[in-house]
Amino acid sequence: MSTVTTPAQSQPTSAPPRSPDLPGRTRRGRSRREGSGWPFVLPFLLVAVLFLVVPTLWGLGLSFTEQSLMGNGGWVGFDNYAEAFGDPTMWSTLGNTVIFTLMSTVPLVLVALVMALLVYTGLPGQWLWRLAFFAPYMLPVAVVVQIWVWLYQPEIGFLNYWLDRLGLDKVGWLTDTGVAMWSMALLTLWWTVGFNFLLYLSALQAIPDQLYEAAALDGAGAWRRLFSITLPQLRSTTVLITVLQVLASLKVFDQMFIAFNGGSGPGGVTRPILQYIYDTGFTGYRMGYASAMSYIYFALIIAVAVGFQVLTTIRRKEQARGR
Numbered sequence: 001m002s003t004v005t006t007p008a009q010s011q012p013t014s015a016p017p018r019s020p021d022l023p024g025r026t027r028r029g030r031s032r033r034e035g036s037g038w039p040f041v042l043p044f045l046l047v048a049v050l051f052l053v054v055p056t057l058w059g060l061g062l063s064f065t066e067q068s069l070m071g072n073g074g075w076v077g078f079d080n081y082a083e084a085f086g087d088p089t090m091w092s093t094l095g096n097t098v099i100f101t102l103m104s105t106v107p108l109v110l111v112a113l114v115m116a117l118l119v120y121t122g123l124p125g126q127w128l129w130r131l132a133f134f135a136p137y138m139l140p141v142a143v144v145v146q147i148w149v150w151l152y153q154p155e156i157g158f159l160n161y162w163l164d165r166l167g168l169d170k171v172g173w174l175t176d177t178g179v180a181m182w183s184m185a186l187l188t189l190w191w192t193v194g195f196n197f198l199l200y201l202s203a204l205q206a207i208p209d210q211l212y213e214a215a216a217l218d219g220a221g222a223w224r225r226l227f228s229i230t231l232p233q234l235r236s237t238t239v240l241i242t243v244l245q246v247l248a249s250l251k252v253f254d255q256m257f258i259a260f261n262g263g264s265g266p267g268g269v270t271r272p273i274l275q276y277i278y279d280t281g282f283t284g285y286r287m288g289y290a291s292a293m294s295y296i297y298f299a300l301i302i303a304v305a306v307g308f309q310v311l312t313t314i315r316r317k318e319q320a321r322g323r
Contacts, residue, residue, distance in 0.1 A: 080292035112196030137194035
């Protein structure tokens with residue numbers, strides 16, 4: 001009579017033997033994998049050190065000397081910084097830069113948002129609008145300035161021609177102290193808004209369609225969906241664009257320098273601080289003093305960037321608490 005083996009009587013199958021841990025070998029293999037990226041990083045690291053870190057440190061040391069393009073200068077300590085803080089021209093050009101930043105940042109954010117919404121909502125001929133909005137951003141600054149200088153010509157310029165045809169007074173776009181800075185802001189808007197437009201368009205395409213479908217089922221109209229879904233979803237992108245635009249506007253130099261042939265514009269109202277630093281170092285031959293002003297301005301830009309970061313962090317924490 002055969003014996004039936006019950007499950008309780010069956011012998012458990014032995015597990016396959018585990019391979020012994022080899023920490024030394026595992027550690028060596030991991031170190032090889034972690035160190036394999038250095039050959040790719042090293043060339044870029046060398047370039048950054050040679051063309052960014054070294055010039056930065058060299059310029060910082062230069063700011064404590066009387067260095068000139070005509071010859072070497074002695075050590076003066078903080079005298080250049082003290083002179084810069086008491087220099088009215090530096091503060092006036094800094095004020096011009098801040099005014100330009102305020103004039104350009106707001107329209108560069110709002111106009112880019114409107115352009116992206118128009119394309120995203122299905123405007124006919126989207127490929128043409130995308131090309132038209134982004135194409136100016138691809139042009140060199142010299143080309144852009146020459147186009148707009150021709151448009152701003154007082155007698156034969158395109159803008160004054162149509163103002164005259166409409167029976168309106170001609171405008172001194174580049175000669176009137178109350179208009180010149182607005183002219184530079186308009187030029188910059190046309191030239192650089194395409195980049196912000198692309199950022200907004202990418203953010204719009206990343207918004208889930210389910211949000212709009214649910215809102216439509218609840219009876220929300222187009223404006224309600226815009227203010228309740230689209231704009232809140234674009235908040236982080238708006239912060240990013242605003243920070244990038246403020247930092248870019250604070251570094252304005254090229255368009256104003258080219259438009260006014262290296263001059264300071266009508267009454268000096270369009271002369272940014274970077275142009276004053278350039279004139280001091282390469283026209284006035286005071287490289288040490290120009291370096292001191294540049295590092296003061298660099299510290300202000302860092303403070304603005306850190307301030308934006310702190311405000312953003314505080315806002316995110318408040319939103320997290322609210323949830």
